[in-house]
Amino acid sequence: MEISTRKEGSVAVVSVKGRIDAVTAPEFEKGLSALVADGDLTLVLNFNGLEYISSAGLRSILVTAKQLKAKNGRMLFAALQGPVKDIFKISAFGSLFKICDTEEEALREI
Amino acid sequence: MEISTRKEGSVAVVSVKGRIDAVTAPEFEKGLSALVADGDLTLVLNFNGLEYISSAGLRSILVTAKQLKAKNGRMLFAALQGPVKDIFKISAFGSLFKICDTEEEALREI
Amino acid sequence: MGNLSEEIRVPAEMGYLRELLAFVASCAERSGFGQTRLREIELVMEEILVNIFNYAYPDRKGDVGIACRSADDGKLLVEITDQGIPFDILSLNDPDLQAGIEERNIGGLGVFFVKQLIRDIRYRRESGRNILTLTIDPTPAVL
Amino acid sequence: MGNLSEEIRVPAEMGYLRELLAFVASCAERSGFGQTRLREIELVMEEILVNIFNYAYPDRKGDVGIACRSADDGKLLVEITDQGIPFDILSLNDPDLQAGIEERNIGGLGVFFVKQLIRDIRYRRESGRNILTLTIDPTPAVL
Numbered sequence: 258m259e260i261s262t263r264k265e266g267s268v269a270v271v272s273v274k275g276r277i278d279a280v281t282a283p284e285f286e287k288g289l290s291a292l293v294a295d296g297d298l299t300l301v302l303n304f305n306g307l308e309y310i311s312s313a314g315l316r317s318i319l320v321t322a323k324q325l326k327a328k329n330g331r332m333l334f335a336a337l338q339g340p341v342k343d344i345f346k347i348s349a350f351g352s353l354f355k356i357c358d359t360e361e362e363a364l365r366e367i
Numbered sequence: 368m369e370i371s372t373r374k375e376g377s378v379a380v381v382s383v384k385g386r387i388d389a390v391t392a393p394e395f396e397k398g399l400s401a402l403v404a405d406g407d408l409t410l411v412l413n414f415n416g417l418e419y420i421s422s423a424g425l426r427s428i429l430v431t432a433k434q435l436k437a438k439n440g441r442m443l444f445a446a447l448q449g450p451v452k453d454i455f456k457i458s459a460f461g462s463l464f465k466i467c468d469t470e471e472e473a474l475r476e477i
Numbered sequence: 478m479g480n481l482s483e484e485i486r487v488p489a490e491m492g493y494l495r496e497l498l499a500f501v502a503s504c505a506e507r508s509g510f511g512q513t514r515l516r517e518i519e520l521v522m523e524e525i526l527v528n529i530f531n532y533a534y535p536d537r538k539g540d541v542g543i544a545c546r547s548a549d550d551g552k553l554l555v556e557i558t559d560q561g562i563p564f565d566i567l568s569l570n571d572p573d574l575q576a577g578i579e580e581r582n583i584g585g586l587g588v589f590f591v592k593q594l595i596r597d598i599r600y601r602r603e604s605g606r607n608i609l610t611l612t613i614d615p616t617p618a619v620l
Numbered sequence: 621m622g623n624l625s626e627e628i629r630v631p632a633e634m635g636y637l638r639e640l641l642a643f644v645a646s647c648a649e650r651s652g653f654g655q656t657r658l659r660e661i662e663l664v665m666e667e668i669l670v671n672i673f674n675y676a677y678p679d680r681k682g683d684v685g686i687a688c689r690s691a692d693d694g695k696l697l698v699e700i701t702d703q704g705i706p707f708d709i710l711s712l713n714d715p716d717l718q719a720g721i722e723e724r725n726i727g728g729l730g731v732f733f734v735k736q737l738i739r740d741i742r743y744r745r746e747s748g749r750n751i752l753t754l755t756i757d758p759t760p761a762v763l
């Protein structure tokens with residue numbers, strides 16, 4: 258897994274490549290929590306390069322979402338690929354988060 | 368494993384890449400036997416790209432060497448890399464075959 | 478399991494996850510499963526194994542075993558065995574997918590995925606072991 | 621073998637060779653063995669396993685098992701088990717390396733490599749099984 262973060266105005270865009278599984282989820286969660294702790298309130302997760310996510314990764318997302326919610330922040334998702342999209346669907350994450358086809362669309366949503 | 372063969376005058380130069388193990392040795396042996404059956408009497412084996420050889424590969428070499436010997440032909444070896452060189456050493460193949468540092472040297476030997 | 482099955486047994490620790498996933502993947506490939514179903518099986522196996530690593534042995538170290546065998550109709554039988562505390566995956570309720578972010582439980586998705594992706598799951602406790610048997614259809618479920 | 625060992629068991633067929641080699645390689649990597657010794661171990665394991673595929677079960681199908689365990693002094697213990705015909709690798713004579721091309725036996729190099737690369741080899745026959753135990757030093761032998 259590779260994470261890179263950049264700022265677009267007040268939005269933190271987090272791009273994740275590779276696999277978020279039980280081995281890599283702790284690092285993913287630490288990255289997200291650090292942003293929230295630093296005061297970032299809007300996160301766009303660009304999953305264009307993400308090939309695989311397991312429940313460990315969804316758990317990290319929920320943990321971060323709860324932290325953001327407590328501060329009136331939010332999380333959006335962009336560019337989910339086939340297998341990750343299906344995992345989001347069976348987890349009904351679409352009812353919790355805005356999920357956009359592209360990063361640009363997510364940034365326009367804010 | 369990848370085998371490619373070309374002619375240099377009357378010499379057949381056989382270059383082998385990858386691994387000669389019990390799985391690939393039959394194909395390697397078939398390639399050599401086909402040359403001998405076609406009347407090639409001098410084979411130079413360029414092992415520059417060969418990473419691994421097990422006893423199954425040495426067996427194929429001995430089978431071919433015996434076929435060649437019966438027809439007064441011969442086999443030379445060139446460009447053995449570290450692990451393959453060591454296997455040749457513990458098998459004492461140096462006393463059976465001419466082993467050269469480069470293909471050019473092998474071709475000059477003939 | 479039958480005679481020509483494949484088996485692996487390793488310590489129940491996260492460091493062995495990738496090796497175990499590779500083992501099951503090669504069993505499923507050998508049974509002729511397609512890429513999509515292989516991905517689903519990988520997810521299912523990760524969820525089951527990580528739970529065993531995390532929960533089966535709360536106060537000691539232990540092992541986990543996997544056995545694979547081809548079954549009828551191109552199906553693959555996968556049996557996961559541990560000697561941890563008794564746990565029946567089938568006894569858990571599904572998570573509440575209607576809940577909002579604040580109410581939503583952060584756990585429970587792993588077992589839910591397993592049940593969504595594999596129709597035929599059997600559990601038994603036998604001489605101190607949890608034995609979970611998945612009879613896996615080659616047809617993809619959702620992924 | 622001890623509790624925290626790793627084990628694999630598969631049909632004794634060539635199609636499983638790469639999987640078995642990968643299994644032993646990850647045991648040896650986990651024990652901290654270096655690249656050179658890993659290559660030697662790969663060769664040794666190929667030779668032993670291919671012989672079991674080719675010779676252990678002349679008239680039926682059967683399995684082969686491998687168990688790995690860390691031992692003292694950073695050594696790795698590898699135990700190879702089959703239920704084939706009794707065969708003690710240690711009983712074979714070394715090939716005649718002085719022979720010329722015509723006299724030289726085309727076989728016999730596999731077992732010879734195993735003996736050259738592993739100093740501590742033990743064989744026993746136990747309840748219908750061949751059990752070969754290699755105690756593998758992390759120091760490369762020749763390769």
Ligand SMILES: Nc1ncnc2c1ncn2[C@@H]1O[C@H](COP(=O)(O)OP(=O)(O)O)[C@@H](O)[C@H]1O
Binds near residue numbers: 587
């Ligand atoms: N092998 C196991 N042994 C004991 N308890 C388990 C085991 N697997 C799962 N559990 C229990 O079931 C719960 C739900 O598991 P799961 O759906 O994977 O979600 P999570 O692990 O994220 O909580 C776990 O929190 C744990 O309490």
Ligand SMILES: Nc1ncnc2c1ncn2[C@@H]1O[C@H](COP(=O)(O)OP(=O)(O)O)[C@@H](O)[C@H]1O
Binds near residue numbers: 422728729731
């Ligand atoms: N597992 C085994 N069971 C029975 N016989 C064996 C076994 N392994 C080796 N042998 C015998 O030992 C001989 C030498 O084996 P090896 O040194 O690997 O050379 P090769 O297999 O090329 O003949 C084999 O030809 C075979 O007769």
